[in-house]
Each structure stands twice: as structure tokens, then as C-alpha cells.
Amino acid sequence: MNTPTALKFVAACALLAGATSTFSHEIHAEPKATAGAPEQQAWGLAGVAKLATRTVTLTMDDNMRFTPDKLVFKQGETVRFVIRNKGKLLHEMVIGTRDELDKHAAMMVKFPGMAHDEPYMAHVAAGKSGELIWTFNRPGEFDFACLIAGHYQAGMVGKISVTAAAR
Numbered sequence: 001m002n003t004p005t006a007l008k009f010v011a012a013c014a015l016l017a018g019a020t021s022t023f024s025h026e027i028h029a030e031p032k033a034t035a036g037a038p039e040q041q042a043w044g045l046a047g048v049a050k051l052a053t054r055t056v057t058l059t060m061d062d063n064m065r066f067t068p069d070k071l072v073f074k075q076g077e078t079v080r081f082v083i084r085n086k087g088k089l090l091h092e093m094v095i096g097t098r099d100e101l102d103k104h105a106a107m108m109v110k111f112p113g114m115a116h117d118e119p120y121m122a123h124v125a126a127g128k129s130g131e132l133i134w135t136f137n138r139p140g141e142f143d144f145a146c147l148i149a150g151h152y153q154a155g156m157v158g159k160i161s162v163t164a165a166a167r
Contacts, residue, residue: 054079058082079136095143
């Protein structure tokens with residue numbers, strides 16, 4: 001292969017690789033299974049579906065809102081979130097600290113097609129439902145948001161309060 005042809009080939013491969021990541025949010029609309037021990041986060045850890053003690057249904061819409069947008073749990077609760085996208089746009093629910101969500105949202109603005117697939121995230125296509133199972137094993141004030149570029153900035157956020165377990 002001569003040099004100009006090789007360069008065109010490399011450029012075409014790079015474009016195709018970029019196009020694949022552009023649609024990465026669409027690929028991860030289903031709940032994900034975690035292998036091995038779940039990774040502890042400041043806001044808890046991936047839950048096991050059969051251990052869920054509570055189910056919370058959230059809706060997302062193109063007004064860039066979650067309903068409900070304020071949630072209260074007890075430390076130790078494993079929650080099954082059923083997330084319904086009532087809009088015509090892709091939305092997601094990502095649980096985290098305000099600082100973590102701010103950082104991730106900034107990355108999503110710079111790289112809107114960025115692939116991410118963590119157990120504390122659920123990507124839900126328009127008109128579809130998704131699920132997320134989470135164990136809130138640490139008390140505190142946490143957040144959830146849609147981090148798709150522009151959605152977070154438009155106010156698509158919510159609050160989670162986890163009260164400490166009685167001793």
C-alpha cells in the first residue's frame with residue numbers, strides 16, 4: 001500500500017472508531033451485570049437484585065426533569081430503580097456526589113459520545129424503561145443526574161438523602 005493510500009485508510013479507520021463511540025449511549029440501555037465484588041463508591045455500591053428491599057419508579061422527560069427529584073433512603077437499603085423515559089430524547093440516571101457529577105458532566109460536554117457503563121448509571125432510550133440496583137451502605141447527601149451534554153446544565157438533577165442506620 002503506498003503512503004497516500006495508507007494515510008487515507010488510517011483516517012477512515014479513525015473516523016469509524018469515532019462514529020462507534022458517538023452511539024455508545026444507545027448501546028448501554030440495559031442494566032449491566034457486575035463481575036466479582038462490587039466497587040465501593042462514596043454513595044454506596046452496586047446492589048444485587050434479589051436483595052432489593054424497595055422499588056422506586058422515576059420518570060425522565062424532555063423538560064429535563066426527574067420525577068420525583070428528591071429521594072430518602074436508610075443506610076443499608078438496596079433499591080431497585082425503575083427508570084422510565086417519557087421523552088423523545090435519550091436520557092440517563094447517574095448517581096454520585098455533586099463533585100463527581102460535575103466532573104463527569106464537564107467531560108460529557110467535551111466528549112459527548114464518551115462511552116461509560118458503570119453500575120450506578122442507567123441509559124434509557126426514548127419511550128423505554130431501564131433499571132438500576134444500588135445499595136446505599138453509607139449515610140450522606142448524594143445526587144443523581146442526566147449527564148448527557150446539555151441535560152445536566154438544564155437542571156436535570158435530583159437529590160438523595162441517606163439517613164444513618166440506628167445503632
